Amino acid sequence: MGFGGSWSVPAKACGSCKSAAATVFCRADAAFLCPGCDSRLHGAAKLSARHERVWLCEVCEQAPAAVTCKADAAALCVTCDADIHSANPLARRHERVPVEPFLGATESSSKATSAFNFLAVPSETGSADTCAGGGFGGACQNEELEAASWLFPHATGVSANKLVEGMDVKVAPGGGGDVFFNDMETLLDFEYGSNSMDRFQGSATDSLVPVQTKPVPAPVVHPPSENCFDIDFCRSKLTSFSYLSHSVSSSSLDVGVVPEGNSMSDISYPFVQSMSGNSTDQSMTNSAATTTTANQATPMSGMDREARVLRYREKRKNRKFEKTIRYASRKAYAETRPRIKGRFAKRTEIESEVDNIYGTASAAFMADSRYGVVPSF
DNA sequence: GGGTCCCGTCCAACCACACGCCGCC
DNA sequence: CTGGCGGCGTGTGGTTGGACGGGAC
Numbered sequence: 001m002g003f004g005g006s007w008s009v010p011a012k013a014c015g016s017c018k019s020a021a022a023t024v025f026c027r028a029d030a031a032f033l034c035p036g037c038d039s040r041l042h043g044a045a046k047l048s049a050r051h052e053r054v055w056l057c058e059v060c061e062q063a064p065a066a067v068t069c070k071a072d073a074a075a076l077c078v079t080c081d082a083d084i085h086s087a088n089p090l091a092r093r094h095e096r097v098p099v100e101p102f103l104g105a106t107e108s109s110s111k112a113t114s115a116f117n118f119l120a121v122p123s124e125t126g127s128a129d130t131c132a133g134g135g136f137g138g139a140c141q142n143e144e145l146e147a148a149s150w151l152f153p154h155a156t157g158v159s160a161n162k163l164v165e166g167m168d169v170k171v172a173p174g175g176g177g178d179v180f181f182n183d184m185e186t187l188l189d190f191e192y193g194s195n196s197m198d199r200f201q202g203s204a205t206d207s208l209v210p211v212q213t214k215p216v217p218a219p220v221v222h223p224p225s226e227n228c229f230d231i232d233f234c235r236s237k238l239t240s241f242s243y244l245s246h247s248v249s250s251s252s253l254d255v256g257v258v259p260e261g262n263s264m265s266d267i268s269y270p271f272v273q274s275m276s277g278n279s280t281d282q283s284m285t286n287s288a289a290t291t292t293t294a295n296q297a298t299p300m301s302g303m304d305r306e307a308r309v310l311r312y313r314e315k316r317k318n319r320k321f322e323k324t325i326r327y328a329s330r331k332a333y334a335e336t337r338p339r340i341k342g343r344f345a346k347r348t349e350i351e352s353e354v355d356n357i358y359g360t361a362s363a364a365f366m367a368d369s370r371y372g373v374v375p376s377f
Numbered sequence: 378g379g380g381t382c383c384c385g386t387c388c389a390a391c392c393a394c395a396c397g398c399c400g401c402c
Numbered sequence: 403c404t405g406g407c408g409g410c411g412t413g414t415g416g417t418t419g420g421a422c423g424g425g426a427c
Contacts (some may be wrong), residue, residue: 328412334414335394342417343392 012062024053025064052101067096075099
């Protein structure tokens with residue numbers, strides 16, 4: 001939680017007042033709004049109050065949240081979700097549920113509906129993977145309701161069901177399943193999804209979180225006339241495909257790796273499944289492909305495509321990935337661990353070294369003050 | 378235009394050890 | 403089946419030196 005504060009990218013500006021940072025996205029208006037404007041616009045008019053809204057992604061703060069991660073207790077957009085939860089096997093096991101849109105005033109719809117909406121009971125179709133051991137957590141509805149009632153005294157089964165109803169509303173008629181991307185595809189650059197797919201190949205590496213160094217301007221869906229999303233992704237540079245243990249520049253991602261078909265098959269992704277309208281095992285790859293093929297009806301001119309490719313490259317250039325800490329306790333230990341020229345050193349070495357320099361008393365003081373007991377989390 | 382030098386930037390490697398995970402009893 | 407125990411592998415951050423790129427001459 002609280003990712004947004006540390007990112008270098010400023011939060012998306014409110015589309016109404018242009019001054020405050022947007023926190024919610026109104027799907028009906030296709031607008032990013034700050035809490036004040038959201039309350040003003042949606043709190044007064046009855047009709048507007050029926051507009052479904054979702055919180056922005058807590059990581060990038062640039063796109064509407066699509067799923068909520070139980071483990072991280074954070075609402076994430078599709079891109080960040082893929083980025084974070086595809087980075088390693090542990091992260092993959094995080095159980096995620098679709099973000100439920102909320103109605104009415106922002107104040108009355110606490111962020112629990114977003115970041116903690118995993119406590120709400122998913123819809124009948126979407127809950128299959130999260131219950132009966134189908135999902136990673138194997139949590140059942142009763143457990144979630146119990147947790148909800150424990151964490152949120154006002155969270156009841158009724159309210160949870162309301163959220164489910166809200167979710168059902170989103171389903172496109174005809175079972176098209178593009179519940180999300182019908183709106184979202186205009187908001188997200190699919191290049192991110194492609195990059196995310198790329199990163200699936202390096203699943204045994206650190207968790208990497210995408211960071212936009214520039215606010216995301218107008219969304220772009222890349223031309224569908226190819227089997228891959230972009231020119232760069234069609235290249236095969238597997239030899240250079242390595243992930244860094246520390247910060248990773250965008251250049252590391254300058255590879256074109258077609259995700260394996262089962263790369264995401266073990267990820268709990270009920271939302272994607274509902275989007276694709278396919279009850280069988282669906283991966284992000286498939287959902288991306290679905291979206292891609294869905295856009296094939298709108299061919300793009302060469303100039304347009306060139307401009308988009310240029311824009312993509314510019315964005316990729318300015319993109320960077322930061323490391324996420326999986327074990328805070330290990331981080332705490334690492335930060336307090338003695339070092340010699342940046343390398344971890346044995347405490348005995350340090351103590352003897354300090355002992356030689358400052359004497360025994362000073363060494364004891366140093367040892368006590370710098371290398372005290374580190375609390376475990 | 379090509380070659381060389383210099384400077385700035387980037388990044389993999391290194392280290393110790395607490396802790397998570399897994400198998401065994 | 404459950405709990406305890408031990409062994410093994412992983413993850414963690416600051417520094418450094420080499421690689422690399424760009425600019426100047």
